[in-house]
Amino acid sequence: MAPPSWSRLTVRQRLTATVALLTTLALVAVGATLYVLESRRIDRAIESGISQELGEFRALRSEPDPDTGRPFASAxxxxxxxxxxxxxxxxxxxxxFPAQGRPSYQGEYDARLQRSAEFPALVRRLSTTGGTRTLRIDGHTYRVAVQPVRVGSSTSAFVVAHDVSASRAYLRELLVTYALLAALSVILVAGVASWSAGRLLSPVRRLRETAQGISDGDLGGRIEVTGHDDLSDLQRTFNAMLDRLEAAFAAQRQLLDDAGHELRTPLTVLRGHLEVLDVDDTEDVAATRTLLLDEIDRMSRLVDDLLMLAKARRPDFVRTRAVDVEALTLGAVDRARALADRSWVLDGVARVNARLDGQRITQALLQLSENAARHTQEGDEIGIGSRLHEGRLELWVRDTGPGVDPALAPTIFRRFAQGEDAHEGFGLGLSIVSAIAEAHGGDVVLDPTDAGATFRIRLPMEAAT
Structure with a gap:
């Protein structure tokens, strides 16, 4: 579990801190590697310089004295x-370092080395055997090489002393400069990381703000989608989820509003008859019972219709499969004949297979047939048919009744829309037909006719195969 101090940081702060930490570790690793490699290079250069001086000294021993032309007479x-x-x-x-007397030197004067007691003591120890040693004087490091020199009976010493600390001084200055530049780099990288994290997380921030708006009851807010990355996909998915939620809440509110509006009247009827019921009058009780059962049946049909409309927006409202449209049309005509004593006619059939929900389409055709039967008289003609037209599959129900009032045509597919000659219906039948058509990606229209009415269900070409 992350420590509380870390968990209280925002995602942007965590990302910035992580990038800054990783950058710091990388720069420290680079600096340490640079220091080790450069230190080894300096040590090799020092050893190489010392070896070169000793080699030149040995070479001089084999040469004659430049003044006499003869071998050197003394060390x-x-x-x-x-x-x-x-x-x-x-x-x-x-x-x-001669056998007798003060030593002489070539090079810059080094008071620390030449005034120390450790340096001549080391030379004396190595004057017979020779060798190279590391000498530390007051925190300063030297590399000292001693070469014994014997000429005749005298023994002297040739000494090479290299100030290692001085050679490494520039390396320390380089590391100080590197550390300052590294610190500035970390600050710069942290600033850029914070700015980049803010831009990258801006979709998440907008998502949070939109989600807060939803919690306050606003389902209309949407995130502005920018870009084509993973966060953009998240925004689109979130917007699609909001669309589904808004549709679900709208359907729920519509169901509650419709139920409250339409159930109030039959409930009032039930209450009124129960209040005036004379329990001692058997005829009144029987009449009231018949009326109440009829009202209950009407309320049951109303509830069923409202539930169907509420389910119409669900993705599983229709279950499509390959359906023989000719068989579906013939079956609808056969079922419709039982609705009323009318002249039922088959106008035509589309001999094609289509991907659709056969039960829902049959339900829509029967609903249109029931409406047609309700607005016609005995002996009137009602036709049912199907066809492929202009790249769409069309199924229709027509009648020779009085037709639809032109003033009602624009709102006829709305819920509870009824004409002046409305019978016992609630005005939900055409709304159900429209919902079924829309669930298939199509629509239902009222054809303009001079006589009667023709309702046509139009399904997209993709539904037909």
Whole structure:
């Protein structure tokens, strides 16, 4: 579990801190690697310089004295000639320690080294065997190489002393400069990371703000989608979810409003008859019972219709499969004949298979047939048919009744829309037909006719195969 102090940070702050930490670790690793490699290079250069000086000194021993042309007569003379001929490298000193007398040197004066007691003591220890040692004086490091010199009976020492600390001083300055630049780089990277994290997380922030709006009851807010990355996909998915939620809440509110509006009248009827019921009058009780059962049946049909309209927006409202449209049309005509004593006619059939929900389409055709039967008289003609027309599958129900009032045509598919000659219906039948058509990606229209009425269900071409 993350510590409380870390968990209280925002995602942007966590990302910035993580990037800054990783950058710091990377720069520290680079600096440490640079220090180790450069230190080894300096050490190799020091050892190489010392070896070169010793090699040149040995080479001089095999040469004659430049003044006499003969071999060197003493070690002191050999050391004197070598110091005259050679200049030491930076941070390096060449010493001649004679058997007798004070030592001489070539190079810059180093008070720390030359005034110390450790340096001559080390030279004396190595004057017979020779060798290279590391010497520390007051926190300063030197690399000292001693080469014994024997000419005749005299023994002297040639000494090369290199100031290691001085050679590494520039490396320390380089690391200080590197540390300052690294610190500035970390600050710059942290600033850029914070800015980038803010831009990358802005869709998440807008999502949170939109979600807060939803919690306050506003389902109309949407996130503005920008870009084509994963967060943009999240925004689109969130917007689609809001669309479904808004549709679900709208359907719920519509169901509650419709139920409250339409159930109030039959409930009032029930209450009124029960209040005036004479329980001692058997005829009144029987009449009231018949009336109440009729009202209950009407309320049951109303509830069923409202539930169907509420389910119409669900993705599983229709279950499509390949359906023989000709067989579906013939079946609808056969079922419609039982609705009323009318002249039922088959106008035509589309001999094609289509992907649709056969039960829902049959339900829509029967609902249209029931409406047609309700607005016609005995002996009137009602036709049912289907066809492929202009790339769409069409199924229709027509009648020879009085037709639809032109003033009612624009609102006829709305819920509870009824004409002046409305019978016992609630005005939900055409709304159900429209919902079924829309669930298939189509629509239902009222054809303009001079006589009667023709309701046509139009389904998209993709539904037909």
């Amino acid at each position: 002191e003379r050999l050391l004197e000639v070598f110091l005259e001929r050679n200049l030491p490298d930076p941070d390096e000193q060449l010493f001649a």
